[in-house]
Amino acid sequence: MRRGISRSSLVIVSLALALSLILVYFAAMGGLGGHPSASIVGIGQFIVNNTYNVFNRTYWAGSPEAVTSIIWDYRGFDTIFETTVLFAAVMAALLLVPGGIRGRIQGSGKDEGLTLIVKTASKIISCIVVVLALNLALRGYISPGGGFAGGSSYAIAPLLLIAGLSVFYLVRLGYRLSRAIGLRTLGLVGLVVVSSLPLLYMGYIIQNQAKPGSMFPGYPVFLGPLYLGGSLIYMNVFEFLVVSMEFIIIFIAMFLLDRGCGGSA
Amino acid sequence: MIRMLGEIIQQIVFGIGVCLVTIGAVFDLLAALGLVRFPCFYVRMHAATIGVIGGAVVPLIGVSLISLVSDQLGPYRFMFAGISFFTALLIMITAPVGTHILANAAHKLDLSPKEPIIVDKMGEDKR
Numbered sequence: 001m002r003r004g005i006s007r008s009s010l011v012i013v014s015l016a017l018a019l020s021l022i023l024v025y026f027a028a029m030g031g032l033g034g035h036p037s038a039s040i041v042g043i044g045q046f047i048v049n050n051t052y053n054v055f056n057r058t059y060w061a062g063s064p065e066a067v068t069s070i071i072w073d074y075r076g077f078d079t080i081f082e083t084t085v086l087f088a089a090v091m092a093a094l095l096l097v098p099g100g101i102r103g104r105i106q107g108s109g110k111d112e113g114l115t116l117i118v119k120t121a122s123k124i125i126s127c128i129v130v131v132l133a134l135n136l137a138l139r140g141y142i143s144p145g146g147g148f149a150g151g152s153s154y155a156i157a158p159l160l161l162i163a164g165l166s167v168f169y170l171v172r173l174g175y176r177l178s179r180a181i182g183l184r185t186l187g188l189v190g191l192v193v194v195s196s197l198p199l200l201y202m203g204y205i206i207q208n209q210a211k212p213g214s215m216f217p218g219y220p221v222f223l224g225p226l227y228l229g230g231s232l233i234y235m236n237v238f239e240f241l242v243v244s245m246e247f248i249i250i251f252i253a254m255f256l257l258d259r260g261c262g263g264s265a
Numbered sequence: 266m267i268r269m270l271g272e273i274i275q276q277i278v279f280g281i282g283v284c285l286v287t288i289g290a291v292f293d294l295l296a297a298l299g300l301v302r303f304p305c306f307y308v309r310m311h312a313a314t315i316g317v318i319g320g321a322v323v324p325l326i327g328v329s330l331i332s333l334v335s336d337q338l339g340p341y342r343f344m345f346a347g348i349s350f351f352t353a354l355l356i357m358i359t360a361p362v363g364t365h366i367l368a369n370a371a372h373k374l375d376l377s378p379k380e381p382i383i384v385d386k387m388g389e390d391k392r
Contacts, residue, residue: 114366121362128355 047074062209062221062230063141069208071146072235076206080195082148083242087188090246094181097253101181105171105255112166122164126157133157137240141229147239154240155247167255177252180245187241194234208232275334282334285327292319306377310364317360325353 050059051066061069071079094101113119137150161170198207203216208230210218219231292315299312329349332342371377372387379385 115369117365118362121358124358125355 057209058212060209061232062218063232065141065143065232067144068141068146068232068236072232073206073208073230076195076208076235079239080191080206083188083191083239086243086246090184090249093250093253097177097256099256101178104177105167105252105259112168114164118164122160126160129157129160130154133240133244137236138233140236141232142227145236147236148243150236150240151243152247154244155251158248158251162251162255167252170252175248175252177249177256180248180252184242184245184249187238187245190238191235191242194231194238278330278334282327282330285330286324289320289324289327292316292323296320305380306371307368307379308381310368314361314364317356317364321360322353322357325349325356329353 046059047066047070050056051061051069052064053060061073063069063073133150133154133156135150136145136153137147140146140150158170158175161173195206198214198216199205201214201216203214204211207214207216208219209221210216219234220228221230222228296312296316296319299315300309303309303312326349329346332338332345332349335342338345372379379388
């Protein structure tokens with residue numbers, strides 16, 4: 001029954017070995033880049049010193065989580081354009097779907113899905129995933145996480161349900177293409193509003209806290225006993241909405257492309 | 266008196282935790298041996314499941330018990346205990362499902378010879 005090592009596995013193993021050797025060689029030769037120069041180290045020091053500096057609030061971000069502060073405050077423009085890239089990609093994918101935005105999943109799917117054990121387990125796990133993703137998104141301004149991480153974690157829940165049960169179960173739960181597109185648009189509008197509200201006060205775009213040279217007083221950091229963390233929490237929540245709904249759009253669009261059943265509303 | 270009782274309980278819980286971790290190590294060794302020595306796919310999958318449940322879930326519960334009584338961790342001990350216990354629960358739910366669906370698929374597609382066989386209810390159902 002047992003034969004020798006097949007030729008294809010030999011080829012794969014030798015390729016992997018050669019690739020890892022090349023990688024190690026380049027990493028050892030400084031392929032990952034040398035040590036950062038002194039001028040770049042200064043930026044890191046600036047961020048560590050100023051992110052949650054309650055004594056000198058000139059350049060602070062109002063959040064102890066430095067990564068989220070960089071993503072949504074110090075380098076907010078970069079993240080906005082990342083969101084735009086994802087938006088454009090999903091729009092391009094939607095153009096391919098038969099039926100367009102109104103594409104619907106037809107059929108009942110009575111006998112679809114795997115065994116009962118898998119169905120039950122994927123239901124339980126998808127509930128846990130939803131809770132974890134919400135936690136990541138809503139607490140992203142205090143602990144590691146954020147809108148993008150939370151949204152992409154949330155996308156695992158419908159993916160599990162598609163794999164374990166069927167896409168029809170997802171439809172019965174209320175996941176629709178039009179609803180996902182609407183919620184994503186809501187998130188995008190929220191991002192635009194939050195990032196351009198300081199412009200009304202003669203401030204900068206994507207401004208979080210009060211900065212020298214701007215009239216904007218900054219988003220509230222403390223509201224009584226609550227800790228809000230400036231604009232970061234709104235940004236995280238809207239980004240969560242955008243990213244999770246975009247992943248759901250992609251899943252449903254992939255199914256529609258596979259079945260080719262579009263049709264009218 | 267009450268303090269002494271508390272210390273005794275702590276020691277007992279710590280001992281149970283260490284025992285669970287040791288049992289996990291033994292299970293892992295047995296699972297590795299079984300993966301190498303067992304004859305066919307289904308029996309080997311049984312060994313793999315032993316490695317997951319006995320070698321990951323049981324020691325994780327032990328770790329959660331140990332960290333619950335480790336005073337040097339401060340308030341973080343509850344965090345460690347909770348995370349370990351939750352991870353154990355998650356593995357206990359997911360791992361059997363994975364092996365179940367793998368075995369199911371292998372049986373449906375007849376990918377593996379069912380050599381040392383006593384009973385095959387699924388095969389009877391198929392016929």
